[in-house]
Amino acid sequence: LVLEKTGCSPTYAHGPKILWWKEEHKQIFDRIYKFIVPACYVAGKMAGLKGKDAFIDYTYIHFSGFGHAEKMSWSEELCDVFKVPSSKLPRIVRPWDIVGKLTSKAARDCSLIQGIPIAAGAGDQAAGFLGAGIVDIGRVVDVAGTASCFTSCVDKYIPDVK
Structure with a gap:
């Protein structure tokens, strides 16, 4: 079912890691607001995004273990099977979507100009x-x-x- 929906082997995905947190560290799992990939974390940090603004571009959703690659959405079926609330998964965006602008702190840290648009990436x-x-x-x-x-x-x- 995972391979059919995601197009990615379950052992080559973030799904097992999410399940590990759920099974082995339930208290921490319950406190996690959104599961995101490192690239989206960095982009979000540079844009000053909060957890509610967490995102993932659709070229990454197959790695989640919970994505429906054909529909470019989260698979409620996979979330239900593995009892992972889809609310813990970030919003799905297109790679070229602007997710924010470079904060003044990130601009100083990277020697860039504040306010540069940040695209989701791929x-x-x-x-x-x-x-x-x-x-x-x-x-x-x-x-x-x-x-x-x-x-x-x-x-x-x-x-x-x-």
Whole structure:
């Protein structure tokens, strides 16, 4: 079910880590407002966002273990199966959405100009595929990096469930 919905192996996702917090450290799990990925934490910190403003761009949701990749939304079915409240998951945005502006503190710390718009960004592979021109159906790319993958551009969601 996880692979079918997310398109990602459950062992290669944040879902098991979230479940570990739930099972092994329930009191801490209960206090966690939102589960986010590091890139979104950094962007949010630089924009001065609060927990209620937490976000994740849709290129990352498959790693959560609770995303519905085809619909680019949270899977209530997966959340129900694993008893993880979807309220603990951040809002889903597009990679190019502006999530905030650079705070004065972040601007000083980074030697940048205060108020620069901060876009949500995208996962490394999604950004790399776009950069490699994998935008037409039938184009393929082989990534031989830390996370090796052979990917092709298709016109619909097709999880590799085998």
